[in-house]
Amino acid sequence: MASYTSRLSVHGIEKSYPGIKALDDVSFEVRPGEVHGLLGENGAGKSTLLNVLSAVISANAGEIRIDGELADLNTPNDSRAAGIAMIHQELQHIPELNVAQNLFLGHPLTKAGGLLVDRQMQYARAREVLQDLDPNIDPRTPIRELKVAQQQIVEIARALLYDAKIIAMDEPTSSLTPTEFESLAALIAKLSAKGVSIIYVSHKMGEVFRVCQRATILRDGRFIATVDLSETSEAEVISRMVGRELQHEAHVSHASTRTVLRVQNLTDGRMIRGASFVLHQGEVLGIAGLVGSGRTELMRLVAGIDRASGGTIEVNGTRRTFHVPRDAIRAGIGLVPEERKKDGIVRDRSVASNLALPCMDRFSAHGLIRSGYLRQEATREMSGMKLRPLNVNRAIGQFSGGNQQKAIIGRWLAADVDILLFDEPTRGIDIGAKSEIYHLIERLASEGKSIIVVSSELPEILRLSDRVMVMREGEIAATLDGADITEENIAAHAIPQSQNGGAERAAEYAGAEK
Structure with missing residues (x-):
């Protein structure tokens, strides 16, 4: 040698x-x-x-x-x-x-x-x-x-x-x-x-x-x-x-037939054109598609961050109009954003403070924050999510990406929302934390929460989803369920075969995470 x-x-x-x-x-x-x-x-x-x-x-x-x-x-x-x-x-x-x-x-x-x-x-x-x-x-x-x-x-x-x-x-x-x-x-x-x-x-x-x-x-x-x-x-x-073997468990559906969210002909005048879909109680609806297909833009409309120029949103049978994110939160919708560090946390504030952001009135009395109660509830919430280390007084920016993600999810549980939108939930998160996030999403679905997961990783979409909605160029190209949920089918709808090189790009997309 x-x-x-x-x-x-x-x-x-x-x-x-x-x-x-x-x-x-x-x-x-x-x-x-x-x-x-x-x-x-x-x-x-x-x-x-x-x-x-x-x-x-x-x-x-x-x-x-x-x-x-x-x-x-x-x-x-x-x-x-x-x-x-x-x-x-x-x-x-x-x-x-x-x-x-x-x-x-x-x-x-x-x-x-x-x-x-x-x-x-x-x-x-x-x-x-x-x-x-x-x-x-x-x-x-x-x-x-x-x-x-x-x-x-x-x-x-x-x-x-x-x-x-x-x-x-x-x-x-x-x-x-x-x-x-x-x-x-x-x-x-x-x-x-x-x-x-x-x-x-x-x-x-x-x-x-x-x-x-x-x-x-x-x-x-x-x-x-x-x-x-x-x-x-x-x-x-x-x-x-x-330091341990990760469990690779098969997906188990907790979806019911009750519709909690109905979106019809939603348009933003720029990217999203006539999006229509439903979400059921206890369901995990995956959204797949290429970068730039409109997945994040659709989630921003549903979360009230951007205003729709047309179409309707119904939550539990009641039509809602979202002018600002607070309107969506009041309707029971919470977004776990794609850009966690930029849009999801206040880095220098504690985990407890970040958790309370959408529901500060719950932890206040006469205009003053009930700090002891906030710490107690934050500790209880984050203990169930296995925050490591379990120190809710520590600045959230000092935690790993996986633990920051847990705190953002905990925020929406503290706010008692029923519909959770996850945009790239495991981006930048290590293997162990990714497994924990998967189990957390499935636990929430089993408890009756309704969940939408946007992901660029096809194995993640297949692992978590009851149904899969495929987006292409701002439109919903297909909705797949059961045996039709395969990487090949998702890729085929994400990239038109008529497009120059479409078949090759579809094969590449389907095999990208293998």
């Missing part, structure tokens, strides 16, 4: 905060040109470890070596100079600046003795580095006009400008389509062939097994194992991540 010097060697890294040990004696190594997965549930220590590598925070103990040499990483500039670059899940751009300006942000090329920015040189260097990545990206284009996949390429280009030897990618495909993921996978392979080492963080096991050679698994801040992915299975990796 050929000998080599590790591109990155991490040994005995520890990081503690008051009351918690985020990293406990973590060690692993990444080889030159290797694509190395970093896996674990939310809270396992992945983000903390990446922050140590990028010198955003300092470790309490341990050492980092790059190409065998001890690296003294005290500031992000030290990390960058050592050849480490980060591609964050939330891309680090200034939308109003163009591509070249973003590439050289903070480190402009200058002329006239450093007094002036050399824009022509920046454009030339930007064009040069982008040539191998995506020659269609014009360095003069404002970054806001690029697709997310192209913005990600700009981040990679920035890393290559500074001769990065190690690029860490944190959930790089959270906003990408399957086709865009394939393009990213090809780009990763190209970088790997040139000797660049990639640390790849993702909750999507299919992606990890597709692009990575080995993976290091963390759990509760501790190193569990480094595995060769060609010699293991997804089930074994997941079991090591969560």
Whole structure:
């Protein structure tokens, strides 16, 4: 076996905060040109470890070596100079600046003795580095006009400008389509062939097994194992991540024949055109379709966030008009939004405060919040949802994505709504928390709540749904039930076969999450 010097060697890294040990004696190594997965549930220590590598925070103990040499990483500039670059899940751009300006942000090329920015040189260097990545990206284009996949390429280009030897990618495909993921996978392979080492963080096991050679698994801040992915299975990796085997249970329907929501010819004048459907008590209605098919826009109309320009909504047989979200809440409808961090939580407020947002009057008397009662009820609600840690006084922004999602669901249970709209309920959530969310949705259905689930993941739609509504270009293309609910049928209705390349796109959509 050929000998080599590790591109990155991490040994005995520890990081503690008051009351918690985020990293406990973590060690692993990444080889030159290797694509190395970093896996674990939310809270396992992945983000903390990446922050140590990028010198955003300092470790309490341990050492980092790059190409065998001890690296003294005290500031992000030290990390960058050592050849480490980060591609964050939330891309680090200034939308109003163009591509070249973003590439050289903070480190402009200058002329006239450093007094002036050399824009022509920046454009030339930007064009040069982008040539191998995506020659269609014009360095003069404002970054806001690029697709997310192209913005990600700009981040990679920035890393290559500074001769990065190690690029860490944190959930790089959270906003990408399957086709865009394939393009990213090809780009990763190209970088790997040139000797660049990639640390790849993702909750999507299919992606990890597709692009990575080995993976290091963390759990509760501790190193569990480094595995060769060609010699293991997804089930074994997941079991090591969560410390237990997850139960893969068949879907059980709790739907009744009683209609609780009836939508007829709903239109918003832009995307949604004549949407009509019904939802029954205890039912889980899945909504599938491509990104841009109108799924989120439809949910925003039903939740009263956007106003309909035509059509009707009936709740329990009574016609309702929603001018603002409060009208929908009063009718018993609650939305768990797609953009959890932006639209679902107030990051710096406690779990208890976030839980009380739609029903503050329940926890108030004479204009004053009954803090003790709120904490008591929030603790009771979140205990049933297995909030970890069970501390409702802690800022919700300090919890993992899965726990934030539980708190948002708890909000609507505290408000006693009967209809719950879940838009991408497990996006950015780890394997273990995803299983818990599934069981929670099924428990709510069994208790008589009526649920709509919008998801881009077809296995998730199949796992949860009693019926499936497929949207295409702002319209409801089909409603499937029983044996007709298959990935192939969903894909066939989501993408017209008459469309150029439609059959191929449908096959890709159906197989995207396999």
